[in-house]
Amino acid sequence: MSDSTSALGLERLGTHSYIARNERGAEVRVGTPGTAGAFAPGELLQLALAACASLSADHTLASKLGSDFSATVGVNGSTHAEDNRYETVGATIQADMSSLSAEEVDALVTRAQRAIERLCTIGHTIDHGAVRSIDIVPA
Numbered sequence: 001m002s003d004s005t006s007a008l009g010l011e012r013l014g015t016h017s018y019i020a021r022n023e024r025g026a027e028v029r030v031g032t033p034g035t036a037g038a039f040a041p042g043e044l045l046q047l048a049l050a051a052c053a054s055l056s057a058d059h060t061l062a063s064k065l066g067s068d069f070s071a072t073v074g075v076n077g078s079t080h081a082e083d084n085r086y087e088t089v090g091a092t093i094q095a096d097m098s099s100l101s102a103e104e105v106d107a108l109v110t111r112a113q114r115a116i117e118r119l120c121t122i123g124h125t126i127d128h129g130a131v132r133s134i135d136i137v138p139a
Contacts, residue, residue: 042086046075048122050091056119057112061095064108071095089126 007023016032031038
């Protein structure tokens with residue numbers, strides 16, 4: 001790990017190629033856009049929001065759809081090429097709600113959106129910004 005004070009970090013594998021690890025043993029390859037078998041940082045940002053929203057809504061959705069409900073989550077974003085940044089980052093959670101009436105669907109969607117607004121740390125961070133610091137130090 002690159003930071004001995006954190007169990008979350010990256011290790012360089014080669015040119016534009018890193019592996020991210022956490023203390024629970026999870027790993028994900030990270031690289032520049034187009035690197036085979038790796039996620040680009042922008043993709044991870046989009047996935048972080050989508051995963052946070054999905055996990056935040058999961059209990060609410062399961063309360064009406066059952067604990068074994070199936071869902072897929074799409075991600076989307078638009079970039080501002082001149083500024084080298086994302087202008088929008090979003091997600092679409094799609095779940096089978098065919099067993100519910102239109103009124104029940106509306107109520108469930110409202111409750112799930114409220115849960116996301118209340119619980120999604122990544123969404124809060126994007127909305128309010130975060131102080132960023134990057135240090136480069138000798139090994």
